[in-house]
Amino acid sequence: MTPSIKAALIIVDLQEDFCPPKGSLAVTDGRSIAPVINDLLKLPWTLRVATKDMHPKDHISFASQHPPPNNKPFESSITIANPHNPEETQTTNLWPDHCVAGSPGSELIPELDVSRLDEVVEKGQDKRVEMYSAFCTPFLNPKIVETGLAKTLKEKGVTHVFCVGLAADFCVKATAIDAAKEGFETVVIREGTKGVEQGDEADKKLAQELKENNVKMVSVDGPEVAKVRDLQ
Template structure:
């Protein structure tokens, strides 16, 4: 089997980074030098993803009534708009990555000229969408991005994932990449978590799904040259 690797950089956006991000991940900006080094390598396909929400998105605490509208604390049950018997519980967040705002922009220090394609996600106000592939509903799925098609059409075999945040959008993007049949690796030093204590649970999910967390000097990355 040929080795045809892709790099997926998840949500390295202003709102996920200090000092002014509305949902800033501690150390979020610190991953950029490594991400840029990775972007300089000859991956077959290099994709950056963006959370890109409408102002009335269901995940925003501001769009729910008190008392169940505290960012980071409250959660809500979302019904599949195409099948109300299927539900998902999701945490509520501060407004973030709203379309047309500075917070939705990729970091200016990110070497965007090396990126082949930007994939936007989270535009459907009715569903949460951590994964850059699709929302979590399965019966049926409500909102899909073009990411899977881009990777499959290019003949990609291996997906390397970096970005923000390790316990949310990176996590579910990596799990969906594995579901799509790609050998999937998460580059640990090129991610940061909202809640680092949640990473034990994430690693268990990765193990079950066949996703590997690697270091920046892993042998598999030395093959991208």
């Protein structure tokens, strides 16, 4: 990284339904990352983006939309086909209803300093497909949904992407991997995320999976974040 970098902060899905105490799909200690993220928001980013799951009531990932006995949230999974190419498929978990558009659970948590955000990107609106990444659905041949985030980042001249938010091992991971695929030098800031799976082993597994996809797990006190801080 050089002093001429242009860095973006992407805050993934820091929403009520992903946070205790009332979230339907709450990540343990999900709210606890807000102070770290608010401190990061004060740095001289080229772009500060928050993402939001924004599902229709009948989204395919909701266990409630499938018949028993294979419709148990967290336990059951389904195989989804690309609506325009049945040979391209994805297996995904089934979840409790969450982040339904217009519901309190879809709102960004009040602890997040939204006054510093430049953009809010909504995702997951197509009921036919799962969408963890803030860039696009996993289907590529053809692509089904793109949010336009990659285009926005490139128009701003962004070179480096820093990811935080929820959940580390699902939407943060998918967003970071897609950022790297789009050509951005990409990192996940460990202290700014919480995963569904937590603990040292979960951290090691996630860091390795990110590394295999050209994404680095870094510390908020590490040299990568320091380079952004030095742009002040």
